[in-house]
Amino acid sequence: MNPHQSTSRRVYDPETIADHYRRRPWQALWRVITVIWFFSGFIIGLIWDQWRHRGVTETPKRASQLRHVLTRLGPTYIKVGQALSTRPDLIRKDFLEELTKLQDQLPPFDTRIAMAILEKELDRDLDAVFSQISPQPVAAASLGQVYKARLNTGEEVAVKVQRPNLLPMLTLDLYLMRLGARWFAPILPLNLGHDLTLIVDEFGVKLFEEIDYINEGRNAERFATYFDGDPTIKVPSIYWKYTSTRVLVLEWIDGFKLTDIDSIEAAGLDMDSLILVGVTSGLRQLLEFGFFHADPHPGNLFAMADGRMAFIDFGMMDQLNQQTKETLVDSVVHLINKDYTELAGDFVRLGFLTPDTDIRPIIPALETVMGDIIGESVRDFNFKTITDSFSELMYDYPFRVPAKFALIIRSLVTQEGIALSLNPDFKIVEVAYPYVARRLLKGETPALRRRLIEVLFKDGRFQWQRLENMIAIAQADGNFDILPTAQLGLQYLLSEEGNFLRRQIVLALTEDDRLHTEEVQRLWGLIQQDLKPSRLFDAALGALTEFSTAQVAALRTE
Template structure:
């Protein structure tokens, strides 16, 4: 315990010194991380207000501090809603390269993890790594059965290093959130916790293997996409053995042309595969840079390295599809409505000012043909607007935005005439059509009715509990005026659901009464020679459909 404390204290001081050395003494003091006299002991530059210079110094600092901070910088470079664009550009230059670690360590880790000598596990094993990074390195090997494989081995003690860094980062996040309005507004602790979960997941090679197999199942019926096989008997949390992909790197245009590959077809297949992952399955490769995509014979696309994955639930997929449609239409009100549906507009958000900035974005892309639009650029502009108005975009959307930007850069090299807007539009329209299909609406309506029926059944008991608490003087009412809009939105949802339930109940009672009455009387109900039951049923059904449509259209269901 003492060793851990000493190591943590030493590492904390090392982190602080790195930031002080690179000119961040004023920042550390204002955040409450250092005292003024501590900052004064370091020779620091005057406070720099040039964001590009700050980005360059931040890049240098994170690079010095190693893998945890390099990963943090890379993830921060996707958060254009939180970080100024000048700093983003510098963070994007962070390189996750490291010196290879000795083969003796590689062998020791493999044998300890897999429980057998190296020569029993593999027919042959290349001691020179194919690639190195801050977390691990990859070696080529052959199995006794003859298959060529790629073996990823984790660096010694990397988990201990990352664990110490993450605990320090969480402490720093708490200081920032407690001492700054910015930290409170964006929930810095939650952001760091999310980052920690992502990085720890990336350190688990078994999890990476499961990610690969999940995407393999998604593309099982698509012969144009290939996912390498995972050899589970040679895989652990620190060792990953997968099929070696023999292909051409996707950005090696000259080699692709030399070997007669169809680059236009490859580009179409790549876009289709990525948006199928995103909008059909909600589980997608989160880092599709050229080094992670190889082209195999027959213009088949192969993805590798599944450490970074994006996840989108059904609601977020729908909101993303709506956002694409509103961007295409150039509807600023529609974009704001989608943002509101995501729950990302703060009480302090100036809607009129936000609408004005989105209007300027609309003007920028006005009359630009769909095939000439850059979806990546549109998203970066949108994230820039979000940054200026302190609108926090869901991290899943920012990961997707970064993925789209990376994908678009690769596609433009493969086929300069292709726009990925052409590829995403059909998926978006299909998703919205499915959501608003009669079967989907009825299923959602039934789920909501069942939920509300349970709520209504519990109302007497809830009132009794409230009354009992009031009599005992234990009833507390806590109203936070800063959350007024949230409360009103929730009340809107509740009122719509109650209205839906009451109308549905009334409709059932009305129709039941008319049918029973008609049956008892033994005659048709006619009024002025008009069939009352039939007309009443039609009117009630039309009212029911109108109400249902209004509630779903409002997005408050």
Template sequence: MLGKRYTHVQRLRKIANTLARYGFGYFIDQLGFSTLLSKVAKRDKLRLSPGQRLRLALEELGPTFVKLGQFLSTRPDILPREIINELSRLQDEVSPVSTENIYAVLQEELGQAWEKIFVSFDPQPLAAASIGQVHLASLPGGQRVIVKVRRPRVEQVIQVDLEILHYLARVAQRHTVYGQIYDFVSIAQEFSRALKQELDYTLEGRNADRLRQVLAGEAQVYIPRVYWEYTTSRVLTMEFVEGIKLNNLEELKRRGYNLKRIARYLVQAFYRQILVEGFFHGDPHPGNLAVLPGEKIVFMDFGLMGSLSEEHRKEAIRLVLGLVRRRSQEVIQAMLNLGVIPQDLDFNALRREIDRLRERYLNIPLKNIKLGQAINDLLEVAFRFRIQMPVEFSLLGKTLLSLESLVTQLDPEISLVEMAGPYVKELIHSRYRPRELWRQLEENFWNYLDLAHELPQQVKGALLRLNRGDLTLKLEHRELRIFFRHLEGAVNKLSLSLIFLAFSILMAGLIISAGLGAIPLTGGRLFFRLPVLEIGIGIASVVFIWLLVAILKGGRF
């Protein structure tokens, strides 16, 4: 325990001094850790922007903090754009681990020496990152595979950093101004969960298998196979697919590939993931995508995936459609449904901001609207008003922004907004299919049944508190009289419309009946020769005049 505490203090000292050296000493002071700072700390980076200094500091602090920066780069609802742009440039590239260490991990995880599993194993890695590195190998059956191996002892280093980050988040929550605005503890928990999932390579393998199922109907997409018999939490073995990376446009052109078709296939694949299935690849940069003969697209690297619930998909569509249709109320309502709202939110100011954003898109043709940029603009509004949006929605914005940038290089005329049309219509229609309506009815029925079961107990508890004098009723009066006056006017208009409708139906019925002979105008026998038509008209007229006078007097009748 003492050794662990010493390790934590030393690491915390390293973090504090690194941040101070890059000009963030004021934050260390706010946290109360100024005693950890060295007496002399160089501040030669202060000429750089805050975003640049933060990026360099995180790179220096190692893999956990690089991953933290990449995680925060998907959150424009909690960081300003200039810092987001810098964090997006974080490079997760480090020096490779020695081959002997890699062989030791393979022996430990797969239970035997690599020579008994692989026919060949290239000691020179294809890529080396902070958590693991990738090697090319061959199986006894001749299949070429890539083997991703986690670095030795990296999980211990990350675990220490995560414990320190959780501690810092709790301190920042209590002792900083920003802690009153943002839930640092929840952000730290979300990051910790995401990073621990990235450490487990079996999860990445399951992501690949699930994405293959999601895109089973897309003939122009290929997902590499996972070799589960050679996969553990620290080793991932996948099929090696040799295609042309999408960052090599010159080679694609040289081989005669149709770039416009590739762009459309790619957008269709992502809309299938996002709008139909709600499970999508969260890192579509050109290095993670390749093209096979026949213009088939290969997805690679399944460590970062996004997941959208049906409700989040619905609100995301409502958000974007409200913006492009210039309907501010739809945008605001979707943001409120999606995000965590601060108690002091200024709704009028939020409406004005959304109106200004809407005006920006007013004169832009639909096909020219950048979908990813539109979502990022909305996330920036959320940042200014301290509305915390779901992590999945922030990742969606970054994914669409990357996708749009990529496909625009392939086809400058492509429009993500226009291509979304059929998928949005399908999603809307699916919500009103009989089976879906029945499912919603069934779910709501059980919810209301639970409510009916719990309501008597809740009412009893409220009455007991009221009887003891413990129940406090809080009312906030804001132009209440004006509200009720508008409400009364609306009710009166509705009542008047119903009266006119009823009066018209009654009169039409009497006149039609008389015209058909059901009610004789003269000389017939009906109710002892009473003048039914005249009496009905008279009664209806009196009731109509009475109700009309009551409404004009104030609506109390």
């Protein structure tokens, strides 16, 4: 099947779904009874806890009970639990921690049914396509299960088959959730920032995208183009000839789950290198490509024997625009530089706070919470701590988590959790901030060069300490070479675009009617080991060759 041919796409349409079930109320009745039965025990338990222990703020037993209830109610509710695990604005901290344990796994359905679905979707006998196929699934999840097979042409493939009757089950649950959202939203003490039905609709859109395997195949191919030429990342190829909305056939990946530490060590793979590949690829998705894998749990990431990281399962992806990517870079730098006024502004621009929010009382709260997070060293920082701290801030201030950022939070926290499972001493900032610092210092794009100027200048004054911090942290990555960055910087200074920065540097060196020799000496102490005279001369010569004699003469006459 050609992916560009018209297909019967599964598109979430709440009005069509509602119209269907309004005409068939009996179909919803038994599901309503089942859901009420399961949740009534949970709610009675909550009330009992409140009566026995007045003022209690944590009920781990009930949090665990909720996780089991969601699991027993099936695929839609497992997905709800996973989504809620990224919403500190909606869920109390103890429940948040329990929901992060939800595993996207269910018992497999009957292989005979799976083979019948596969044969129907392929519209041919299985023997005409596969020379062999595993008798049992090698993996089972809430929405489908995977078989290992070999095509008659010899290639090993993974065959992903969707669960039977999945679409009616999801549409019925979404219909009932939307009804419940409309009825109960006015009495629920939730800090949403918008209509609860919109939350359900956002969830429905993503869920329908995830059960459309044509969409997943396209996502995989797009993801692969971004990492084309990257020797550290592997994306499986899609076999479109055998792929449909309910069946996905893709290249088989031989590797080890990232939780299989024994196998990874036995293969002689370096844990720290794997962590660096995984986290750096995640940062590139968010801050460079703007197209990111929103469900990077251990079952979707494999370490390959050659050291590459393989991504699979591209059902849950999302897109960031250029402005959002740039603001994310800003927020990381502002957080590390402890510039809480600017950080509050970033939260407004990212949608965590509405534009009419008075940020003045929020700034000291950010300083208190974020200051504790960072501690004495930026290397103490981690995303899990931020998520936990935000779950407290959400109830005191008008923060909300936009749906897109719920996916980003899920992605970051999950990747950090995987890294910690491989190395308990891992600090994500030791990868994240050097990456951001390198991108700013290199200034590959005009937008990043403007960001660097905004970082280095505050209220018209040059921030020497920020430049020192940025260089020192960038150097924490052994692969960072200051010389190419210095060459790019010199090229920028000599360009017309660098005119403003040249003047500002001259002013910075003579601020407060004194020469800032002490600051310059500290900077030189940071970089002198990397800037040997011969290398420095070559870099300067390389930068100057980018410009004509006329341009250099123009600089001299400024």
